[in-house]
Amino acid sequence: MTRSAVLGAGAWGTAFAKILAEAGSHVTIWARRESVAATIRERRINEGSLPGVKLPERVTATSDLAAAVAETDFVFLAVPSQTLRGNLADWAGHLPPDATLVSLMKGIELGTTKRMSQVIVETARVAPERVVVVSGPNLAPEIAAEQPAATVVAGLDAARAQLVQQAIALPYIRPYTSDDVIGCELGGAVKNVIALAYGMATAMGMGDNTKASLITRGLAETARLGVALGADPMTFAGLAGLGDLVATCSSPLSRNRTFGEHLGRGESLEAAQASTKQTAEGVKSCLAIRDLARAHGVEMPITEQVERVCHEGVDPRVAVKLLMGREMKPE
Numbered sequence: 001m002t003r004s005a006v007l008g009a010g011a012w013g014t015a016f017a018k019i020l021a022e023a024g025s026h027v028t029i030w031a032r033r034e035s036v037a038a039t040i041r042e043r044r045i046n047e048g049s050l051p052g053v054k055l056p057e058r059v060t061a062t063s064d065l066a067a068a069v070a071e072t073d074f075v076f077l078a079v080p081s082q083t084l085r086g087n088l089a090d091w092a093g094h095l096p097p098d099a100t101l102v103s104l105m106k107g108i109e110l111g112t113t114k115r116m117s118q119v120i121v122e123t124a125r126v127a128p129e130r131v132v133v134v135s136g137p138n139l140a141p142e143i144a145a146e147q148p149a150a151t152v153v154a155g156l157d158a159a160r161a162q163l164v165q166q167a168i169a170l171p172y173i174r175p176y177t178s179d180d181v182i183g184c185e186l187g188g189a190v191k192n193v194i195a196l197a198y199g200m201a202t203a204m205g206m207g208d209n210t211k212a213s214l215i216t217r218g219l220a221e222t223a224r225l226g227v228a229l230g231a232d233p234m235t236f237a238g239l240a241g242l243g244d245l246v247a248t249c250s251s252p253l254s255r256n257r258t259f260g261e262h263l264g265r266g267e268s269l270e271a272a273q274a275s276t277k278q279t280a281e282g283v284k285s286c287l288a289i290r291d292l293a294r295a296h297g298v299e300m301p302i303t304e305q306v307e308r309v310c311h312e313g314v315d316p317r318v319a320v321k322l323l324m325g326r327e328m329k330p331e
C-alpha cells in the first residue's frame with residue numbers, strides 16, 4: 001500500500017487526503033496548528049476547512065513535518081502559493097529522496113513570477129522530473145461530496161504522472177495524464193484572476209453575454225501567455241484550461257469569484273479580505289501574472305484590469321469601460 005503526505009490542512013488538502021485514502025493510500029495530513037491535527041486524528045473532521053466531511057480511517061494528521069513525510073511515496077503540497085517557498089525552505093531536508101512531489105496549488109509567485117513546480121524544483125533542490133501537478137475543475141466541497149469530476153495529472157516523467165493518476169482514481173474522480181506542466185499550471189493560476197473579474201461582473205448585475213465574453217477572452221489571454229511560455233495551446237481547451245475556468249467562474253463555491261463579488265459591490269481590498277477568510281489565490285497572483293506577461297510582451301488586458309481594481313483602487317466600472325474601449329482588432 002502506498003503512503004502519502006498532504007502538506008496543508010486547508011479545504012483542498014483535506015479533500016485530497018480523503019481522495020487518496022479512498023483510493024487506497026495511507027495518508028498523513030500535516031497541519032500548521034496542532035489543534036487542527038489533533039481534531040483530524042481524534043474526530044476525523046476538519047471543521048474549519050471542510051465542514052461536515054468525515055474523513056476515512058486511513059487518514060491521520062500531525063503538526064510534525066518530519067513525521068508526516070517519513071517513508072512516503074508521494075508528498076502533496078497544498079499550502080497557499082505565496083507561502084510555498086518559505087515552507088519548503090524548512091521542509092526540504094526532510095523529504096524522502098525519491099518521493100514524487102505533487103503540487104495541488106494554483107498560483108504564480110510574487111516577485112519571481114515562478115510557477116509552483118518551479119518553486120518546488122528550486123527550493124527543494126529536486127529534478128523537474130520528480131514534480132507532478134494536479135489541476136482541473138475541482139472545487140473542494142463538491143469533490144468531498146463525491147460529485148463526479150475529472151482532473152489532469154501533469155508531469156515531465158510519464159511514469160510518475162501515471163502513478164499519481166492511479167493513486168487518485170475513484171468512481172467519482174477521473175484523472176487524465178498530460179506532459180504539459182506549464183499549460184496546466186498556467187490554466188489553474190490565471191482562471192483565478194478571470195474568476196475575480198467574473199465575480200465583479202456578477203455583483204455589478206451584468207448578464208450572460210458579459211460573462212461569456214469574459215470567459216472566452218480570459219481563456220484567449222491565458223492561452224496567449226501559455227504559448228509564449230512553451231505550453232501546448234490545446235491544454236487550454238482541456239480540463240485544466242476551459243474546464244477549470246468554467247467551474248470557478250460559474251460556482252458560488254469559488255473563493256475567487258466570491259472575492260470578486262465583494263470588489264464588484266464596491267468594497268476595498270481590505271474589506272473584501274476581512275469578509276472572506278480562505279485563500280483567493282488570484283488576488284496576489286494577478287500581480288505576478290501581469291508581470292510575467294509584460295516580461296514576455298504578452299497582452300493580458302483582463303488581468304491588467306483585475307490587478308488595477310485589486311491593488312490600485314480602480315473602480316470596477318471604470319475597468320469595464322477601459323476594457324470595452326480598447327483598440328479594435330481581429331479575434
Ligand SMILES: NC(=O)c1ccc[n+]([C@@H]2O[C@H](COP(=O)([O-])OP(=O)(O)OC[C@H]3O[C@@H](n4cnc5c(N)ncnc54)[C@H](O)[C@@H]3O)[C@@H](O)[C@H]2O)c1
Pocket residue numbers: 008009010011012013014032049078079080081083087104105106107138139140141277278279281
Ligand atoms: N479549495 C479548492 O477547492 C481548491 C481546489 C484546487 C486547488 N486549490 C488550491 O490549493 C491551494 C490550497 O488551497 P486551499 O483551498 O486548501 O486553501 P485554504 O485557504 O482552505 O487553506 C490553506 C491552508 O494553508 C494554511 N496556511 C496558511 N498560511 C500558511 C503558511 N504560511 N504555512 C503553512 N500553511 C499555511 C492554512 O492554515 C490552511 O490550512 C491553493 O493554491 C488553491 O488554489 C484549491
Ligand SMILES: O=P(O)(O)OC[C@H](O)CO
Pocket residue numbers: 106136137138139140192195244247248253254255256257279280281
Ligand atoms: O475556490 P477557488 O476559487 O480557489 O477555486 C477552487 C478550485 O481551484 C476550482 O477548481
